[in-house]
Each structure stands twice: as structure tokens, then as C-alpha cells.
Amino acid sequence: MILYDKNILNTVQNAFRERYGEVFKLIFSPGRINLIGEHTDYNEGFVMPGAIDKGIYFAIAKNDQDVIRLHSLDLGEETDVKLNEVQPISLPWANYILGVVEELQKAQCKILGFDMVFGGDIPIGAGLSSSAALECGTGFALDHLFNLNLGKLEIIKAGQQAEHNFVGVQCGIMDQFANVMGKKAHLIQLDCRSLDYVYSPWAIEGYQILLCNSKVKHSLAESQYNQRRLECDTGVRILQKTHPEVKSLRNVSIEMLERMKVQFLEVIFQRCSYVIEENKRVLKASTALKEGQALQLGSLLYESHKGLSEKYEVSCKELDFLVDLAIAHPAVIGARMMGGGFGGCTINLVKKSEIEKVAEEFQKAYLEVYQIHLECYQIQLTNGTHIINQEV
Numbered sequence: 468m469i470l471y472d473k474n475i476l477n478t479v480q481n482a483f484r485e486r487y488g489e490v491f492k493l494i495f496s497p498g499r500i501n502l503i504g505e506h507t508d509y510n511e512g513f514v515m516p517g518a519i520d521k522g523i524y525f526a527i528a529k530n531d532q533d534v535i536r537l538h539s540l541d542l543g544e545e546t547d548v549k550l551n552e553v554q555p556i557s558l559p560w561a562n563y564i565l566g567v568v569e570e571l572q573k574a575q576c577k578i579l580g581f582d583m584v585f586g587g588d589i590p591i592g593a594g595l596s597s598s599a600a601l602e603c604g605t606g607f608a609l610d611h612l613f614n615l616n617l618g619k620l621e622i623i624k625a626g627q628q629a630e631h632n633f634v635g636v637q638c639g640i641m642d643q644f645a646n647v648m649g650k651k652a653h654l655i656q657l658d659c660r661s662l663d664y665v666y667s668p669w670a671i672e673g674y675q676i677l678l679c680n681s682k683v684k685h686s687l688a689e690s691q692y693n694q695r696r697l698e699c700d701t702g703v704r705i706l707q708k709t710h711p712e713v714k715s716l717r718n719v720s721i722e723m724l725e726r727m728k729v730q731f732l733e734v735i736f737q738r739c740s741y742v743i744e745e746n747k748r749v750l751k752a753s754t755a756l757k758e759g760q761a762l763q764l765g766s767l768l769y770e771s772h773k774g775l776s777e778k779y780e781v782s783c784k785e786l787d788f789l790v791d792l793a794i795a796h797p798a799v800i801g802a803r804m805m806g807g808g809f810g811g812c813t814i815n816l817v818k819k820s821e822i823e824k825v826a827e828e829f830q831k832a833y834l835e836v837y838q839i840h841l842e843c844y845q846i847q848l849t850n851g852t853h854i855i856n857q858e859v
Contacts, residue, residue, distance in 0.1 A: 471495065471855065472588055475524050479586050482540055483526035487582040490528055492611060493855040496604025497522035498595035499645040500676065500814060500846065501805055502654055502756075503771050504749040506779060508639025510699050510742050511660035511715040513749035515667070515756075516641055517848040518649020523587035523600045524855070527608045532580040535568065537561055540586030550580060555633055563601040566633025570625040571606070576615050583608070590842065592684035594806020598634070599642035600852075602626030607647070607852045620662070622852075623647050637696050649851035656753050660717055667753060669848060671761045674800065677815045677822055679829055680842040681785040684810035691781065692807045695738060702739035705730050716742045741778035745771060765801025765816050769794065772803030772813075781808025785837060789813045792832055798825050 476493070483491050497518040504514035530536065535553075538545040539560050546561050553569050555562050564583070571578055585604070589597040606622040609615065617625075626643040630636050644657055644664075653666040699716055706713045706727060713719060721743055728736055748767045755764040772790050776782035786804040790813055793802030798821035805814045817825050826843035833841040 470520065471524070475586055475588060476855070478540060479524045479526050479584055482538065482586075483528075483582070483584040486538060486584065487528060487530065487536070491526040491582075492528065492608065494525040494527065494604055494608045494611075494852065495522055495855050496525065496600040496607065496852040497646060497649055497849055498589040498597060498600055499642055499649070500595065500678070500848075501641065501645070502676075502814065503752045503767060503803070504641075504745060505771065505775055505803075505805065506695060506781070506807075507742055507745050507749065508641035508657075508659040509637065509696055510639075511717040512742060512746040514639075514641045514657050514659060515654050515749055515752060516645035516657065517654040518645055518851050519595070519846040520849045521588050521590075521595065521844065521846065523585050523589060523597065523604050525583060525585045525604050525608050527581055527583045527612055529612060530580045530582045534580045535565070536580075536582045537564060538584045540584060541591075550578065559634075560601065562633050563598050563629060564605045566629025567602050567605040567609070567625050569633060570628045571609060571615070574621075574625070576609075576613070576617075578609060578613060581609070581612060590680055592811060593678075593680045593682075594804075594811025595678075596642040596646065596806075598630060598636075599626055599646045602629050603643050603646040603852050611854065619647050635693075637693050645851075647851045649849060651850050652848050654756070654848065656749070660715070667756050670756060670759045671764060671816065672759060673819055674761055674816050675819045675822055676846055677817045677826060678805075678812045678844040678846060679789050679815060679826075679833075680812045680844070681783075681789060681810055681833075682839050682842060683783065683785050685783055691809065695779065695781065698735055698738045699742060702731065702735050705735070717746065719743055737778040737780075741774045744774055761816070762800055765799075768801030768803045768814070768816065775804055775808065779808075783809050785810070785833075785839075786813060788836060789829065789833065789841075792829050796825060796828070798822075 498521045501516040533550045535548045603626045610617040623643040657664045793799040798818040801816040830841045
């Protein structure tokens, strides 16, 4: 049974009743973690995400008008948009929703006027993909509200395209995929080229995932995300001069890259090298997870962070500090930055029996150095976006 946050759920329902009426559907759309495989998804590589028990709660209903009425409880903001005037507006959160509406309209889906209230407990800017939760929660809700008969993959791709076309972030498909396809107590090993996937049960006995939210988000994040994608594309174009069969870095071995190193700027070489090595780490992590090899899995996380920090250069001093704390702590067997980078969370594999002690020690050390109160979350892997029973 999924344990919902009753306070948030009740607040969302009461806010909807006050504004719009008594009849509505309730949807839960989760955030996500990614155990390993960062910045590989837009390079057609491998990732290992999972949906988590922090998410966004939606109340939604038809309004029999040609208008979309949206209310964000967490930000205390609302907006009305006419159905025939859907375009980016000045409220960033609304564009994740409106972008999905536009993608569905382009696909000839019949979207009528609707009212939506939402709120949640995904920390904004923590790298837990509140954006995909908004996008896919919207797609799922509209599918059920208007009987669109969308497949899960259509909802996933509508969310991704909304972020590309409406928000302007050229994200891969991992976040949306994890949001929709999540499964309780399982991670997903996803091939971002074929979209083939398998569920891997969490089989690391005695260890739990602890997220440490640095509570910083450097302004570089979004611009550098798109820049990294361009750098990888540049590497692919160089390789195609002598290897026309190469479509993405997924097709490239370290040996091939090394042979052509003289043709690369050093920065492009390092970006490509990281992605190729990270794909190998995901496959090794999959084996370690299946065989319950906790120390091997943890070691791969540390290697991943080193690559993200030194080769891909998407870490920051706060994230590096948190990973250094993990390396020095005997109860932690692996850690790395998670998400786009330049802030957000580290993901840590911690002995269950010492997880609260570890969190307290990390919080104390982080406060002393950065004067920031570190937030730590013990998370559970849960099901993807779904309808909440009205009796909850």
C-alpha cells in the first residue's frame, strides 16, 4: 500500500472545493531518483532511475468552459489561459502544464476546459524532477479526464516534448519514463535508445538510499545542461567523419575515442569519455544490484561522481563536499551527485542502522562550512503516476 501525505492530499482537495467544486479526480505523480547513469539519456545510453514517494498531488475536473484554470498551492499562484491561446507565459511552473496541453493538441487530442489544483513535497531544485512530475501528471490526468486512450509511452513523450518545445530544456527521456513507469520497491534499467527496460528489485540488504539536498542551485544549471548536450553532439560529428555508422555516443567505444583523440578539443574529448564510461558503469551496477554486491555498487557511485565532477564538470563545491563526507564515513558505501548538476542532491547508500546518525553528522558538517541547513530524505521506491482512490 502506498502511504500518501494526508496533509498535502487534504489541502489539495479543500483548495479545489473552495475554488472550483466538489467533483474531481485525484492523481499522484512521483518524483524520481537515478541511482546511476547521469547525462547518458540524451546520448541514447543506459540509466537506472526509480519513482519515489515524494511527489505532486493533483485535483482536476472539467469546467465546461474554453479555459484552463490552474492553481499552484506551493507557490500561491494561479492563472487562466484560453484553450485557443496556449503559449508560454511568465509563470514558469505553468509552462510545464501548458506545454503538455499543446503537445496533446498537436496530436489531435480533444482537450476541453479544465480546472487544476496541485501541491506536493518534491523539493524544488533538488534534482528530483518536479518538472517531469508536473508534465506527466498533467498528461495522465488529461488522458483520464477526457478519455484520450493514450498509451504510457505517449504520455512520456508528450512530457519530454513539452520540456523541449515549451520550456527550452533539451532533456532526455529518463525523468518522464521513471515518472510513468515506476514500480514499488524496484529500479528501472532503461535503454534510452530502444526504450527497452527491465525492473530490478532493490536487493541491497541492510542499506537504504539517503538523499542529501544541498539546497543550492547555481544559475549555470539549465544553460550548461544544453551546452553539455551540444558538446556531446560535437563529439559525435567528429567521429562520424571516419565512422559514419556512429549515430550517438552509445555507438562509441573508449578505444575508438582514443584513436581519434588528436581531432578533439580536450573539453569535448573529456565529455565524450565520461558518457562512454558512465554507460559501462550502469551495466556493471545492474549486475551488482542483481547479485546483492553492495560494496561494488557503492564503488561505482563514487566513480560516477568523480567523472561528473572532473570530466563532465557539472558538480559544484557543495556537492563535492557532501560526497567527500560520504567517502570518509564508514557507514556510507557509495555516493554521487544526482540530476543535471550545479546543485540539488547527492544520493547515498547508507547502512540502515546508522542512517539517522549519518544524516545528523552530515547536517552539522555542512552547516559549519556553508551556513546552510542540509535537508536529508529517506526515500522509498514507489509506483509511477496513478489515480488516488477517492476514499483515501
